[in-house]
Amino acid sequence: MQQSRTDQCIAVVDDDPSIRETLEGFLEAEGYDICCAADADELDRLMLVRPVDLVLLDIRLPGRDGLSLTRDLREKSEMGIILITGRNDRVDRILGLEYGADDYIAKPIDERELLPRVRNLLRRVEHSRGVAAPSTLSFGQFRLDTRGRSLTDPAGENVPLTTAEFDLLLVLVRNAGHVMSRERLISAIKRRRFESMDRTVDTLVRRLRRKIEADPDNPHLIKTVHGTGYLFSGPAAGDTRTPTKRSTSR
Structure with a gap:
């Protein structure tokens, strides 16, 4: 059943086209606006023309890798960042958190596990952008x-x-x-x-x-x-x- 649309944009950044297509189809069916990139440079170009609320980011990208990109993104944005890692990337996961990632999920990706992580992180990002009267x-x-x-x-x-x-x-x-x-x-x-x-x-x-x-x-x-x-x-x-x-x- 098609979910109601949201105005929240998720970027899927992975050099594996099958992973991009799978995540794009799954998250679009959940009502999210999805854009995809194969590497860091393509994400940079996408972000020039559309706001991104959350990035699903492969840690082992060609060229500028996911760790470097995490650090760059965190320096200029409070968007949500979820790293996509291999089962044995424990050290890289810790470095990713050090550089500012919010969460990670290991391949092969379990969509039932991914969805609540995405929802919870988007909720926190949206809350952090609120302008309610301060306490x-x-x-x-x-x-x-x-x-x-x-x-x-x-x-x-x-x-x-x-x-x-x-x-x-x-x-x-x-x-x-x-x-x-x-x-x-x-x-x-x-x-x-x-x-x-x-x-x-x-x-x-x-x-x-x-x-x-x-x-x-x-x-x-x-x-x-x-x-x-x-x-x-x-x-x-x-x-x-x-x-x-x-x-x-x-």
Whole structure:
């Protein structure tokens, strides 16, 4: 049965035409607007003429590979990124998450598994673009807008966050002063369980530290509790103490 159409566009980027055709047919039947590309350059050309909300991205593209493309896309967009990987691409999957991917799915692709991942990620992307009246949480002079899903630093500048980074930071801030296990963090941010769940949380924490800590190697806001998880120790909302300034180094 044909699903009602949406205005959300999904790009399928894979050099295997059979995979492109299969995913295009399946997702179009679910009501999504689909565009396809065989490599990174073709995706770049497509994105010049149409907005893309989510990319299904083969990690082993010819030329500019999926990891490099993930990093490039994340630098300029908060679109959803799901990597398409081989069963044995564990290291590349971790790197992909480090570079800003939101999720991955292994070949051969199970369409019953892919669809809820696509739906959930598109929902988060759409929510992150919302313009509802702000409801803010603060730590020092950082401001976390829970409705607009944005973070501003002490200078009032926007701190770019991926959907996964925002979700994790929100959970940590809301539970400031309490140790959060990796299992609880994964459950709280409603992400699918990855093959290496602990490393997924660790990767997101490293990325957050680079964005909000004065010295990411000696963090004062997101502290590691060895053998357990993480503790957010930033000042409570409304605290007027002088905050730690964010480092400009990356």
